[in-house]
Amino acid sequence: xxxxxxxxxxxVTETGTPVTLRCHQTENHRYMYWYRQDPGHGLRLIHYxxxxxxxxxxxxxxxxxxxxxxxxxxxLTLESATSSQTSVYFCAISEGDRxxxxxxxxxxxxxxx
Amino acid sequence: xxxxxQPTSMDCAEGRAANLPCNHSTISGNExxxxxxxxxxxxxxxxxxxxxxxxxxxxASLIITEDRKSSTLILPHATLRDTAVYYCIVRALAGNMxxxxxxxxxxxxP
Numbered sequence: 570x571x572x573x574x575x576x577x578x579x580x581v582t583e584t585g586t587p588v589t590l591r592c593h594q595t596e597n598h599r600y601m602y603w604y605r606q607d608p609g610h611g612l613r614l615i616h617y618x619x620x621x622x623x624x625x626x627x628x629x630x631x632x633x634x635x636x637x638x639x640x641x642x643x644x645l646t647l648e649s650a651t652s653s654q655t656s657v658y659f660c661a662i663s664e665g666d667r668x669x670x671x672x673x674x675x676x677x678x679x680x681x682x
Numbered sequence: 683x684x685x686x687x688q689p690t691s692m693d694c695a696e697g698r699a700a701n702l703p704c705n706h707s708t709i710s711g712n713e714x715x716x717x718x719x720x721x722x723x724x725x726x727x728x729x730x731x732x733x734x735x736x737x738x739x740x741x742a743s744l745i746i747t748e749d750r751k752s753s754t755l756i757l758p759h760a761t762l763r764d765t766a767v768y769y770c771i772v773r774a775l776a777g778n779m780x781x782x783x784x785x786x787x788x789x790x791x792p
Contacts, residue, residue, distance in 0.1 A: 604782075611769075612726065612782035628781075659725050671718075671780060673725025 572596050573674040575660050581680045588647040590677050592660030594640075600663040601643040602627075602671065603635065605656040612659065618643055650681040686770045691787040694764075700757040702786050704770030707751040712774050715746060717755045718782070719766040726769065726782070729755065760790045 572595030582588050592601060602617040604627075614627030616635040624635050632654060634646045647654055660674040687705040694700040706715065716731040730737055730744045732753075737744045743756040757764055769785040 611784055614781075661725070670728045670731075671726070672728070676723075676725055 573660060573662055573672060575658075575674040575677050577677060578675065579678045581682065582650055583682055584651055585649050588650050588679065588681075590645045590658055590660075590679070592643040592645070592674060594643075594662050596662060596664075596672070597640060598662040598664045598672075599640070601637065602661040602663075603633075603643065603645045604659045604661060604673075605629065606659060606676075607656050615645065615658075647681075650679075652681050655679060655681045686772055686783055688768075688770050688784070688786045690784065691789065693789050693791055694757075694760045696762060696790055696792050697759055700760040700764065700788060700790070702755040702757075702768050702770075702788065703752065704755070705752045706770070706772045709750050709772050710774075713772050714774070715744065715750075715753045716771040716773065716780065717742070717744065718769045718771065718780075719764075720769070720785070721763075721766040729768075760788075762790050762792065764788065765790045 574593045576591045600619055603615040604612045605615055606612045613629045615629055615633050616624055616627055618624045618637040621637055621640055636644045658677045661671040663671050714731050714733050717729040718726040719729055720726045729741050730739055732744045732746055734746055734750055746753045767785040767787050769782050771780050773780060
């Protein structure tokens with residue numbers, strides 16, 4: 570299995586609080602992604618990164634920001650969490666810019682009350 | 683990227699071949715067909731991908747029709763551990779976003 574660690578695995582927080590999810594990889598892959606998964610919506614891309622300090626938006630980026638200061642770490646921040654951001658969040662990595670093989674982490678279950 | 687259509691759910695007997703269809707009638711010439719699966723509570727797992735030729739690896743075979751408008755993922759000897767949601771995705775090789783639709787929920791039964 571690809572070396573991808575997501576933390577925390579579970580988090581419960583209150584509306585309006587900031588939340589940061591971390592994705593750490595040991596594969597030295599250039600590309601990293603954050604997806605969210607909700608019933609009836611499949612997986613939707615939030616943000617992705619194609620290198621240190623290089624990031625771009627996905628299809629559901631509103632309310633989220635990301636940072637990548639090191640190759641191995643990709644952080645997803647909810648500046649002010651809302652109940653609509655209750656979801657399972659998956660981090661993924663890929664070696665090249667083609668992204669044909671994504672390797673996913675185990676996910677973070679986030680509940681915003 | 684082209685849209686895909688998959689059955690919502692399928693059953694398969696353990697030990698038999700599981701054949702999962704996918705329609706992608708609007709696929710363009712530079713778009714590949716990818717298959718991923720997601721076992722309950724886990725992250726998706728890459729299975730296989732192809733352009734126009736049939737492909738086989740240790741997990742599965744991918745059969746793409748000559749007109750490339752549909753494909754079939756074949757798990758040759760399904761086991762209970764193959765119970766999962768299977769996603770068929772069509773995407774050009776250049777570009778970083780994989781769009782996951784609803785997928786097919788495969789239930790392998792004893």
